[in-house]
Amino acid sequence: MYFSDLCRKIGDSQFIRMYQESNKKISSCRDCKVKSCAAAVLHAAEIDLVNENSRETSFKKGDIILHEGSMTSHIIYLKSGLVKEYQKGPGDKEQILQIIKKYTYLGLPSLFGDRVNHYSYGALEDITVCYIDLNIFNQLIRQNGNFAFEILVSVSRDSLNNFHRFMSQSQKKTYGRVADALIYFSRIIYENDVFEIPFSRQELADLIGISRESATRVLSKFNDDGILRLSGRTIEIVNPELLGQISKNG
Amino acid sequence: MYFSDLCRKIGDSQFIRMYQESNKKISSCRDCKVKSCAAAVLHAAEIDLVNENSRETSFKKGDIILHEGSMTSHIIYLKSGLVKEYQKGPGDKEQILQIIKKYTYLGLPSLFGDRVNHYSYGALEDITVCYIDLNIFNQLIRQNGNFAFEILVSVSRDSLNNFHRFMSQSQKKTYGRVADALIYFSRIIYENDVFEIPFSRQELADLIGISRESATRVLSKFNDDGILRLSGRTIEIVNPELLGQISKNG
DNA sequence: ATTTAAACGTGCTATTTATCACATTTTATC
DNA sequence: GATAAAATGTGATAAATAGCACGTTTAAAT
Numbered sequence: 001m002y003f004s005d006l007c008r009k010i011g012d013s014q015f016i017r018m019y020q021e022s023n024k025k026i027s028s029c030r031d032c033k034v035k036s037c038a039a040a041v042l043h044a045a046e047i048d049l050v051n052e053n054s055r056e057t058s059f060k061k062g063d064i065i066l067h068e069g070s071m072t073s074h075i076i077y078l079k080s081g082l083v084k085e086y087q088k089g090p091g092d093k094e095q096i097l098q099i100i101k102k103y104t105y106l107g108l109p110s111l112f113g114d115r116v117n118h119y120s121y122g123a124l125e126d127i128t129v130c131y132i133d134l135n136i137f138n139q140l141i142r143q144n145g146n147f148a149f150e151i152l153v154s155v156s157r158d159s160l161n162n163f164h165r166f167m168s169q170s171q172k173k174t175y176g177r178v179a180d181a182l183i184y185f186s187r188i189i190y191e192n193d194v195f196e197i198p199f200s201r202q203e204l205a206d207l208i209g210i211s212r213e214s215a216t217r218v219l220s221k222f223n224d225d226g227i228l229r230l231s232g233r234t235i236e237i238v239n240p241e242l243l244g245q246i247s248k249n250g
Numbered sequence: 251m252y253f254s255d256l257c258r259k260i261g262d263s264q265f266i267r268m269y270q271e272s273n274k275k276i277s278s279c280r281d282c283k284v285k286s287c288a289a290a291v292l293h294a295a296e297i298d299l300v301n302e303n304s305r306e307t308s309f310k311k312g313d314i315i316l317h318e319g320s321m322t323s324h325i326i327y328l329k330s331g332l333v334k335e336y337q338k339g340p341g342d343k344e345q346i347l348q349i350i351k352k353y354t355y356l357g358l359p360s361l362f363g364d365r366v367n368h369y370s371y372g373a374l375e376d377i378t379v380c381y382i383d384l385n386i387f388n389q390l391i392r393q394n395g396n397f398a399f400e401i402l403v404s405v406s407r408d409s410l411n412n413f414h415r416f417m418s419q420s421q422k423k424t425y426g427r428v429a430d431a432l433i434y435f436s437r438i439i440y441e442n443d444v445f446e447i448p449f450s451r452q453e454l455a456d457l458i459g460i461s462r463e464s465a466t467r468v469l470s471k472f473n474d475d476g477i478l479r480l481s482g483r484t485i486e487i488v489n490p491e492l493l494g495q496i497s498k499n500g
Numbered sequence: 501a502t503t504t505a506a507a508c509g510t511g512c513t514a515t516t517t518a519t520c521a522c523a524t525t526t527t528a529t530c
Numbered sequence: 531g532a533t534a535a536a537a538t539g540t541g542a543t544a545a546a547t548a549g550c551a552c553g554t555t556t557a558a559a560t
Contacts, residue, residue, distance in 0.1 A: 089421035090500035097413060109406035109413075112399075118410055142399055145392030149362075152391065152402055156362035159409045163347065163359075163368070166416045170459035171339035174517070201538065209420035211518050216539055232526080232538095250340035424547070450507065461548050466509055482508095482556080 029054065034079045036103060038150035046140055046147075053133035058126065061198070065121040065129065066106065072115055074131040076106040081127030082189070082198055085119045086206070096207040098162060099124070099199075101189055108155050111137075124198040169209050172250040177208045178218045179247040182228070186237050194236045279304065282380075284329045286353060288400035296390055296397075303383035308376065311448070315371040315379065316356065322365055324381040326356040331377030332439070332448055335369045336456070346457040348412065349374070349449075351439055358405050361387075374448045419459050422500040427458045428468045429497040432478070436487050444486040 029035065029051035030044075039047065056079070059065055065076065068087055079102060086096045097119060100106065110118045111134060141148040168180045181204065186193055197204065205215040222228040227243055229236040237243060279285065279301040280294075289297065306329070309315055315326065318337055329352060336346045347369060350356065360368045361384060391398040418430045431454065436443055447454065455465040472478040477493055479486040487493060 087417060089417060090426075090498065093421060095417055095421055097416070109409040112403045112406035113410055118413070138399070141402065142395030145395055145398060148395055148398035148402065149388070149392055152398065152405065153362045155402065155405050155409065156359035159359040159405065159412070160363055160368055162409070162413065162416065166347070166412065166419070167337060167339060167345055169416070169420050171343060171345055176340075200536090212538085213519080213540080214517060220539075248340065451509090452507080462508085463510080463549080464547060470509075 034103065036077060036105065036150075036154075038147055038154065041146035041150060042140065042144060046144060049136060050132060050140070053136040055131045056128060057131060058128045059123040061123055061125050063123045065123060065127075066117050066119075068117055068120045070117050072107075072111060072117055073134055075108075075111055075134055075137050076121075077130040077132060078102050078104050078106060079128045079130055082124040083127060084122050084124055084199065084203065084207075086122065087119050094203075094206045095209065096203060098165065099185075099189060099207065105151075105154065108151065108158070112155075172247075174208075174210055174214055174218055175221075176247050176250045177210065178215065178222070179243050181208050182222075182235065182237060183240075183243060183247060185235075186240070193238075193240065194234070196234045198233070284353065286327060286355065286400075286404075288397055288404065291396035291400060292390065292394065296394065299386060300382060300390070303386040305381045306378060307381060308378045309373040311373055311375050313373045315373060315377075316367050316369075318367055318370045320367050322357075322361060322367055323384055325358075325361055325384055325387050326371075327380040327382060328352050328354050328356060329378045329380055332374040333377060334372050334374055334449065334453065334457075336372065337369055344453075344456045345459065346453060348415065349435075349439060349457065355401075355404065358401065358408070362405075422497075424458075424460050424464050424468055425471075426497055426500045427460065428465065428472070429493050431458050432472075432485065432487060433490075433493060433497060435485075436490070443488075443490065444484070446484045448483070 029039075029047050039050070042050070065083065066072075078100060081102060083100045083106065084096050085098050085100055085107070086094050089095050100121075106121055106129075107117055107119060110116060115134075141151060165180075165184075168177055172180065185195055185197065189195070201215050201219075202212045205212045208215065219228065219230060222243075223230045225242075227237070227239045227246075229238055279289075279297050289300070292300070315333065316322075328350060331352060333350045333356065334346050335348050335350055335357070336344050339345050350371075356371050356379075357367055357369060360366065365384075391401060415430075415434075418427055422430065435445055435447065439445070451465050451469075452462045455462045458465065469478065469480060472493075473480045475492075477487070477489045477496075479488055
């Protein structure tokens with residue numbers, strides 16, 4: 001393994017910044033096809049400012065993008081791929097807070113707080129991200145009210161989503177929670193009844209807040225009952241109505 | 251019970267607005283001693299604008315301020331007293347999301363989303379709030395970047411706090427969760443080792459996500475072990491170190 | 501002050517779910 | 531493609547916690 005690979009594995013942001021500096025900018029933010037909806041309200045001059053203070057980078061599956069506890073100088077915008085946001089709990093048990101899909105800023109709440117990353121971010125697939133200088137980002141918020149508003153909408157949506165998951169976990173039993181997670185993947189993440197999850201059963205369990213064995217068992221049960229069709233990490237939801245029922249009943 | 255009392259009990263915002271209209275404004279926002287830290291960045295003209303489009307109202311203990319699912323035309327700023335933010339889960343089980351103390355806007359995330367209140371808010375004590383017209387509020391965010399930034403900080407802090415509670419609930423067992431809640435009250439809400447909670451054991455359990463009986467039992471255990479001194483709803487934390495230890499170990 | 505209702509504490513039991521152990525399958529590596 | 535390593539599935543068991551029942555205390559209403 002190369003040194004650069006190692007640095008990415010362990011989420012060494014110092015190196016990642018160096019790497020960015022050395023990485024030639026190939027395209028302009030003006031031409032970027034995947035810029036955030038918030039960026040739509042920026043003026044041409046503001047976009048150029050972002051252009052001069054941002055850098056595109058990619059990570060490989062399994063890489064750690066950010067480590068909880070680390071300090072931040074840049075905000076990260078996810079341009080493609082899936083990322084898990086997680087924390088280590090007592091006994092190094094990993095709690096996955098959410099699966100994040102493209103076109104999302106990572107860890108906005110941390111940025112407006114103490115600038116310490118409260119969560120870790122790991123790449124579930126090969127991904128591309130954009131690093132944007134935090135001072136520039138903050139400047140844009142203060143000088144462009146519409147941009148501020150869009151970011152506020154984004155943070156708010158995130159907050160509500162997470163509340164929803166919180167409710168699911170504290171009020172529902174194992175079956176209901178697994179059902180919720182499956183519905184979430186099919187509706188929000190993949191927008192399809194068939195999908196292949198890029199993470200292990202253990203990670204699924206860490207997301208739902210149950211044990212690996214329980215996750216396996218519930219999935220098998222759903223498979224036997226004809227609600228799902230399982231094949232490794234590929235999941236097909238055969239009976240969404242019944243799944244919704246299970247979610248609803250807790 | 252008077253009609254007005256009934257309306258307050260059930261959180262009838264229609265009536266509450268009428269009530270506000272009829273209620274003479276006694277003081278100006280300029281002189282208000284409890285305005286939000288965000289308001290500190292407003293210009294005099296902006297404060298006057300808020301002044302003309304806001305109204306102070308009070309609620310009695312037990313009143314419902316807002317009902318989940320209702321639409322909003324005003325944002326509510328809590329000037330004094332404690333409020334619970336909650337949702338009804340399957341089987342009408344109440345999940346309390348957080349206890350909110352004064353100098354806080356209620357339900358900001360809902361306002362920047364679909365304008366539907368996702369949670370209910372109930373007064374745990376007699377409280378005073380300020381209703382501010384939502385359009386004016388949004389206008390201020392767009393035209394005053396510093397104000398937007400402060401609101402963003404507020405929403406972010408809230409989001410992080412709730413993530414913290416989420417982690418506590420999904421990773422920790424009953425004892426750890428109760429310990430967390432007690433530490434939260436003493437450090438964040440009351441800033442004192444002795445405090446009197448203005449809510450029942452059932453509500454405490456609903457906040458922690460456990461049964462009433464379990465809450466009672468854990469508190470009794472802590473009392474017997476000399477960690478707490480209990481007397482009805484008055485709680486004295488005698489041994490904060492040990493409590494911290496219990497929280498840490500899950 | 502008396503009555504009524506709500507909140508609280510506690511033993512017992514049932515249920516849920518984690519944990520352990522180990523067989524089996526899949527994936528990665530050279 | 532052989533071998534090692536990681537991930538997965540499944541039964542048995544233990545631990546944690548909810549639910550129930552009921553007696554007691556506290557608070558509210560008239």
